[in-house]
Amino acid sequence: MNTQKPETKDEVVILFAGDSGDGIQLTGGQFTETVEIFGNDISTFPNFPAEIRAPAGTLSGVSGFQLKFGSIEVFTAGDQYDVLVVMNAAALKVNLQNLKKGGIIIANTSGFDSKNLRNAKYIDGENPLTNQSLDGYELHSIDITKLTREALKDSGLSVKEIDRSKNMFVLGFIYWMFNQSVDNTVKNITEKFKNKPDLAKSNISVLKAGYNFGDTSETFSSRFKVKPAKLPKGKYRNISGNQAISLGLVAAANKSNLELFYGSYPITPASDILHELSRYKNLGVKTFQAEDEIAAIAATIGASFGGSLAATASSGPGIALKGEALGLSVILEIPLVIVNVQRGGPSTGLPTKTEQADLWQALYGRNGEAPIPVLAAATPKDCFDMAYEACRIAVEHMTPVFLLSDGYIANGAEPWAFPKSSDLKPIEPITNVEGMTTEEGQLLPYKRNKDLVRPWIVPGQKGFEHRIGGLEKEADTGNVSYDPLNHQNMTKTREEKVLKIAEDIPEQQIESGPDSGEIVVVGWGSTYGAIETAVRELNEEGKPVSHIHLKYIFPFPKNLEQLLNGFDKVIIPEMNRGQLSRYMKQELEINIIPHSKMMGLPYHVEEIKQLIENELSHAKA
Amino acid sequence: MQKPNNNGNSSTLTPKDYATDQEVRWCPGCGDYSILKQVQTVMPQLGVPKENTVFVSGIGCAARYPYYMNTYGMHSIHGRATAIASGLKASNPELDVWVITGDGDSLAIGGNHLIHLLRRNIDVNVLLFNNEIYGLTKGQYSPTSPQGKVSKSTPLGSVDHPFNPLALALGAEATFVSRAIDRNPKHLRDTIVAAHKHKGTSLIEIYQNCNVFNDLAFDLYSNKDSKEENAIYLEAGKPLLFGKDQNKGIKLDGFKPVIVSLEESGNSTDDLWVHDPEDKIKASILTNFFDYDFNKGDLPRPFGVFYEKQRDTYEDLMKTQIDNAVSSAPIELDELLSGSNHWEI
Ligand code: SF4
Numbered sequence: 020m021n022t023q024k025p026e027t028k029d030e031v032v033i034l035f036a037g038d039s040g041d042g043i044q045l046t047g048g049q050f051t052e053t054v055e056i057f058g059n060d061i062s063t064f065p066n067f068p069a070e071i072r073a074p075a076g077t078l079s080g081v082s083g084f085q086l087k088f089g090s091i092e093v094f095t096a097g098d099q100y101d102v103l104v105v106m107n108a109a110a111l112k113v114n115l116q117n118l119k120k121g122g123i124i125i126a127n128t129s130g131f132d133s134k135n136l137r138n139a140k141y142i143d144g145e146n147p148l149t150n151q152s153l154d155g156y157e158l159h160s161i162d163i164t165k166l167t168r169e170a171l172k173d174s175g176l177s178v179k180e181i182d183r184s185k186n187m188f189v190l191g192f193i194y195w196m197f198n199q200s201v202d203n204t205v206k207n208i209t210e211k212f213k214n215k216p217d218l219a220k221s222n223i224s225v226l227k228a229g230y231n232f233g234d235t236s237e238t239f240s241s242r243f244k245v246k247p248a249k250l251p252k253g254k255y256r257n258i259s260g261n262q263a264i265s266l267g268l269v270a271a272a273n274k275s276n277l278e279l280f281y282g283s284y285p286i287t288p289a290s291d292i293l294h295e296l297s298r299y300k301n302l303g304v305k306t307f308q309a310e311d312e313i314a315a316i317a318a319t320i321g322a323s324f325g326g327s328l329a330a331t332a333s334s335g336p337g338i339a340l341k342g343e344a345l346g347l348s349v350i351l352e353i354p355l356v357i358v359n360v361q362r363g364g365p366s367t368g369l370p371t372k373t374e375q376a377d378l379w380q381a382l383y384g385r386n387g388e389a390p391i392p393v394l395a396a397a398t399p400k401d402c403f404d405m406a407y408e409a410c411r412i413a414v415e416h417m418t419p420v421f422l423l424s425d426g427y428i429a430n431g432a433e434p435w436a437f438p439k440s441s442d443l444k445p446i447e448p449i450t451n452v453e454g455m456t457t458e459e460g461q462l463l464p465y466k467r468n469k470d471l472v473r474p475w476i477v478p479g480q481k482g483f484e485h486r487i488g489g490l491e492k493e494a495d496t497g498n499v500s501y502d503p504l505n506h507q508n509m510t511k512t513r514e515e516k517v518l519k520i521a522e523d524i525p526e527q528q529i530e531s532g533p534d535s536g537e538i539v540v541v542g543w544g545s546t547y548g549a550i551e552t553a554v555r556e557l558n559e560e561g562k563p564v565s566h567i568h569l570k571y572i573f574p575f576p577k578n579l580e581q582l583l584n585g586f587d588k589v590i591i592p593e594m595n596r597g598q599l600s601r602y603m604k605q606e607l608e609i610n611i612i613p614h615s616k617m618m619g620l621p622y623h624v625e626e627i628k629q630l631i632e633n634e635l636s637h638a639k640a
Numbered sequence: 641m642q643k644p645n646n647n648g649n650s651s652t653l654t655p656k657d658y659a660t661d662q663e664v665r666w667c668p669g670c671g672d673y674s675i676l677k678q679v680q681t682v683m684p685q686l687g688v689p690k691e692n693t694v695f696v697s698g699i700g701c702a703a704r705y706p707y708y709m710n711t712y713g714m715h716s717i718h719g720r721a722t723a724i725a726s727g728l729k730a731s732n733p734e735l736d737v738w739v740i741t742g743d744g745d746s747l748a749i750g751g752n753h754l755i756h757l758l759r760r761n762i763d764v765n766v767l768l769f770n771n772e773i774y775g776l777t778k779g780q781y782s783p784t785s786p787q788g789k790v791s792k793s794t795p796l797g798s799v800d801h802p803f804n805p806l807a808l809a810l811g812a813e814a815t816f817v818s819r820a821i822d823r824n825p826k827h828l829r830d831t832i833v834a835a836h837k838h839k840g841t842s843l844i845e846i847y848q849n850c851n852v853f854n855d856l857a858f859d860l861y862s863n864k865d866s867k868e869e870n871a872i873y874l875e876a877g878k879p880l881l882f883g884k885d886q887n888k889g890i891k892l893d894g895f896k897p898v899i900v901s902l903e904e905s906g907n908s909t910d911d912l913w914v915h916d917p918e919d920k921i922k923a924s925i926l927t928n929f930f931d932y933d934f935n936k937g938d939l940p941r942p943f944g945v946f947y948e949k950q951r952d953t954y955e956d957l958m959k960t961q962i963d964n965a966v967s968s969a970p971i972e973l974d975e976l977l978s979g980s981n982h983w984e985i
Contacts, residue, residue, distance in 0.1 A: 056983045256982040266977060273973045280731045300965035302976065305958060307730060309723070310756040317720040317753070318727025321696070324714060325732035347717050437982070440973040478712035478735055481691040486660075486706050488715030489699075498662065499707065 025198050025244040030089030032097030033193070036114050037106025037130070038075050039068060039082045042186035047084025049190055053203045054088045055257055055434050058247025061088040062548065064096035064431045064621075069371045076130075076138035081113045090246040094398070095548035096431060098623035102196075104189055106130050106163075108139035111147060123157045123241055125192070127185070129164035157241065161232075163188050170228035174221045184225045191229025198244045201226055253436040260399040260428035261288070263435070264332070264358055265295035267406025269302055272328040275414055275446035280322035280329045282307040282315040287370045288426040289332045289360040312340035316357070320344060323353045324487070326477035328410060332358035335377045336367065342385050345419060347489045349389040349513065352465070352473050354413035354420075354448075357391075358406070361425040361544075363619045372619030373426035375544050376595035381421040382573055382602060388510050390517040392416075393573040395423040397547035400435040402428060405570060408524075411446045416520055417472045423572075425594075427545040427621045448475055465497040470523075471516035518574050527576040531555055532565030535585030538634055543569040543599055546592060546622050553627035564631050572599070580607045588612060588634055592622060653690060655680040660710045666701060671822035671848035675769065676708055678828045686836050688736045696725045698750060700742040701776050701850070702769040719750025722757040725764045726954075733955040736836075739766045744774050747783040747803050755812035760954040761840040767832075768805060768845045773854035791853075805845050806927040806946060810920065816842035817923065817947040822849060823862035827873065827943060834945055840953050861941050874926070874944030879912035882940045889913075890939075897925060897932065897939060915944075923947035 033050070035043050044065055051063050066083035073080030087097035102123045105111040107130030118124065126148055136144050147153055148160045167185040174181065187208075194201050205223055212219035233242075258266075272279035281304065283293045297306040305327070309315035316331045323329035333341065338359050348355045361377045363369025381393045392412055396405040402424055409422040452474040455466040464485045465473050476483045485497060493500035494509060530547075531554045532539070542550045547568050554566040567582065569575070583589055591600045592614040600613035614630055616622055658680040666672045683693070693711035697703035699718035706713030712735075716724050721739045729737045739746075739757075746754045746768055757764065773791065774780040780793040784805060788797040809817045816838040820831040828846065835842035847858040861871040872882035872890070880890040881902075889912040891900050900907045916922060923946045929939045 052981065058985060250985050252985055254978065254982050254984050256979045258979075269976060270973060278731065280727065282727055299976070300962050301969045301971050302973070303962055303966060305731060305962070307727065310752055313720060314723035314726070314753050314756065317716070317723035318730070320716070321714075321724035321727030321729075322731035324724075325728045325735065327731040329727070329731070343717055344720065351714075437977045437979075440977065478694050478732070479692055481689065484691055484711050486709075486713035486715065488706070488713075489717050490715065 025242040027244045027246065029091050029245070030087055030093060031102065031197070031243060031245055032085070032087045032100045033102045033104065034083055034085045034100045034114055034117070035104045035189070036081055036083040036110035037127075038080055038110075039072065040075065041082070041106045042183070043082045043084050043106070046186045046190050047086060049204045049207065050193060051086055051088075051257060051432070052207070053194065053199050054197075054245070055255065056203055057199060058250070059088040059090065059245055060093040060248040060250055060434060061086055062093045062096045062431065062433045064427065067371055074138070076107055076109055076135045078109045078113055078139060081110050083110075083114065088245060090248050092248065092250075093433075094551045095621070095624060098625055102193075104193065106185075106189075108135045108141060108147070112139045112141070118156065120155060121157065123159065124153060125159045125161065125189070127163040127189075128160045129162055161192075166228065166232060167225050170225050171221050174217070174224075176217070176221055180218075181221070184222050187222050187225040188229035188232070191226040191231075192233050195230045195233030196242055198242065201230055250434070251436065255434045255436050257432050258400055258403070258435040258437075259291075259430060259432040260396065260402040260424050261291035261360065261430070262295055263400055263402035264396075264406040264422070264424065265292050265299075267403040268296065268328070268330050268356065268410060269299055269304060270403075270440065270443055271407045271410030271414075271446060272304075273302070273440065274443050275328060275410070275448055277326070277328035277414070277448065278303055278305060280305045280307065280319060280327035282309050282318035282322065282329070282331050284309050284312045284315045284333065284337060286312075286334050286337045288362055288429045289334050289337070289358065291429065292332045292358065292360070312337040313344060316341040316344040319355060320348055320351070320353065323348075323355050324351075324478070326475075328356075328414065329354070330356040330358065330410070332360060334360050334362045334370075335364045335380065338377065338380060339384070345391065346385045346387060346389045348419040349385070349391060350489055350491070351487050352417045352513070352516075354417055354475065356406070356409045356413050356420050356422060358409075358422045358424060360429045361423060369619045371426065373545065373621060374594050374617070374619060375423075375425055375546070376598065376617075378423065378543075378572070378595065378598040378602070381423060388514065390514050390573070391419050391421050392517055392520055392571075393421045393423065395544045395570055395572055396428060397544065397568050397570060399428050399431050399433050401547075401570070403435070407443065411444060412520055412523070414446055414448050414475075415472070415523070416470065416516065417449060417475060418517060423544060425545050431545075449473075450475055461496075463495040463497070465492060466495050467512070467516075470519050471512055521574040521577050524571045524574075524576060526578045527567060527569070527582055529582070530566040530568050532558055533563050534565070534582075536563050536565060537586065538588045538590060538631060539565040539567055539583065539586040540590045540592065540627065540631060541567045541569065541583070541599070541603075542592060543572060546594065549622040549624050549627050550592070552624045553631065556624070557628060557631060562631075562635060564635075569599070572602075575606065580609070583607065583609050590614065590630055590634060592616065592627060592630060594622070653684040655684060657690065658683045658710050660708055662707045664708050665704060667852050669851040670701070671771065671850070672702060672705070672769065674822040674825055675767065675828065675846055675848060676705065678825050679767075679832060680709070682829050682832050682836075685833065686736075692734060693736045693738070694728060695738045695740055696721045696728065697740040698742075698745040699776070700745045700774075702740050702742045702848070703745065705740040719745055719748070720753060722746060722750060722753040722764075722766065726753075726757055726760065726762050729762050729764050730955045730958060733763070733959065737764045739764055741766060741768050742775075743768070743770045743772060743782045743784040743805070747805060747808075751783075755808070758809055758812040758814040758841050758843065761813075761815050761951050762954045763839050763841065765832075765835050765842045766844070768843060769848040770805060770845050771848045771850035771854055772857050773850050775850045775853055779853040804927060804930050806843075807924070809843050810924055810927055810947060814843055814947070815840040815949045815951050816945070817927070818843065818945045819845045819847070819943050821847040821858060821861055821871075821943060823858075824943070831945065838948060840951055861943070870940050872940035872942050874915045874917075874942050874946065876915055876917050876945070879909045879914050881909070881912070892922075892925075895925060897929070899939065917945050917948045920947060920949070
């Protein structure tokens, strides 16, 4: 029996890596659930290979599941791993560079046979597990395949079936390592295989074998304890960004008493929203998988005209195709939500990698003067709030609204203190505007209220028949008009209508740090976690810096300029070439220190800290 | 949000009630005028409340159409009317949705959406104004212009092989495929009524004369001196007859249509091909009368309903699926928000 006393840690980063067929995502998901229920805060990030079925054991086929959990608040899935679990040689080769110095490696030795080593391109069959090259790390080579087979030798299952459950051995072992119970996973396995009790039984015995292996194997010295985090009281669930967007749309439809119509064409990394929403037929959700990106938005425009809460999502290349239809929705002035789950570009770019380079596309990517409000979600759970907000603004201001997410938060997940539906802000469609029918009984479909919003008149209402279209229209009547002054006025009116939304959004808050001072880091979108962690850590070190995170990018919150004027330096790190920086420079009179990362990867906390430290020391010099 | 109901009726309405105060801006003499008039004429007979009727168009001369119909309407963007109408009808099946499109709008830039609308069989009526030319952009050849067509963009004649719109529609699994012509108003009205009656996507290809850029393109089928020899009108259950005093007929020799003269002895109407709109193979031969048209006039151009078949509509299937899901696994928003796996801190 191993009697080693566990070492207590504030937070731990683990990466599970192996072939796509190794059950890596499932293992990560189970571990996540267990520590969540235990009370840790956690942030997770799956890393899928670009190829659907790359050949087994190859470098391009490595799938990963990264997670950071802690007894303190966790905002990112971590820069570097404390523990690296690798099922084969390729998984080690790809991920070793991000393992902390002295970090722990748990390696499945049967994934390091000569074939695997060759596939992973280790020269001349050199085996890293035995050639001392890993001396700087705490290496634990375990023949997981063999131990799994042993545990199930009497199960009557085929070798192939047995080998498929080796991820359960790993999971059991990691539970032991972090002092966690196997109970929740046992419950889940029982549930999952309730029609196949044999498989349930075998998976559970492998899980327990893994746990017991830790307990009995003398050689093993590392065991850790991560205490529960002090999270606010409440009910929690785990949620990914794409799930949260889907729920936000459904909730908004429900609270506005509208049917949700979602038109979409499959594209990475936005497709999961379509998958998710197509499961909510029992809430009346209509999903329409269109023949292409253009039809996807065109159908939603039709549905919006027809009185539904209409939304579409895509990623950069798909959004490009939707450009003309976006212009139509601007000039029609109908509610529409367009989600862009950004990925690396241009063109097909890096479909499975993250980037924030479509901000300008959202702000400017249309012909003519076609202003569309732009919102951006900061974290997986924030995707819910921002999707809900996008719907609210679209419906209450009769405008298309862009919501920007990206691959990192779309697939990343975290615990979410989900709201009660009764706590959600009501959403009121504008169906009536004073004076929309003249005394002579003429309908004025482009009459506006004080917010310059026109009424949403859905077909089917007697006496309200009217025509709308993509040609410039006369003020009030909506009739086609080529009048020069009218075009000038309508252009300005459509812009002012969008600018007035600033009156209807929350004021900008400071996430962390003092309200004014030397340095503020301004971010938007998925850089939230890295910036927030960096700023908190620096504050703890006694370095007063602040973090402002923009969720409303167009229009900006009213108080933003004033807030920023309270700081000497504004640093903006972005996963693009400075799109927010330059946009902000043009809108506000401030000096900005831009920083750009274009690697298809999120910022590391250390990178942001370094950025800030550089500016701090400059200030001193 | 208020949804339409079908309780109202349109029986007290007249064609005039469907006209708007907007000045109609097509070129004088354009075939579009006749089509507008025929639609306005039949509208009151269709039994649909005016407020439930929506016309959606794309871009092109024909696309101005919704502005002239006193119903709900949308003049959208090039090629996308079919896609917009799909979303409109799927989201709000109570509406009576019409698409007005042209040969450029629905066979060039919007070809993809047209075929997908047809295969989904969304209950929308598509009036495809085919004038075999681009009118609004002032005279380039279109996807239906015959090879060799001299136009602004093809001064030496077009080398493009044209689309056969109805063969394309059949290939796309359309459930109602028909052809009419602007200069035969009665037949056009009948075809519109039949198309409206069909539940599912109805396509009417309407030969429409563009007297400015492609005058007389369909003269053969409308000129009183030539139409009898060159146009054949299909009627379900009736033999295929045409010519002066219906003196000619069409017989099938295997799969090959041949013209027979009923004036010659030995030929009787009993041997002729009897039109059966439910027969897809024969409908396909009819749509391909083009292919036998080596020397113009060999086979007459068919008009009428080529093919009609009942098939579930997309919006009905969608609704059934939702209704079943709602009744078999009802769920409240709060349940959805909490998910199946949550915990308390
Ligand atoms: S250009 Fe041709 S199709 Fe267009 S309105 Fe004039 S005549 Fe009609």
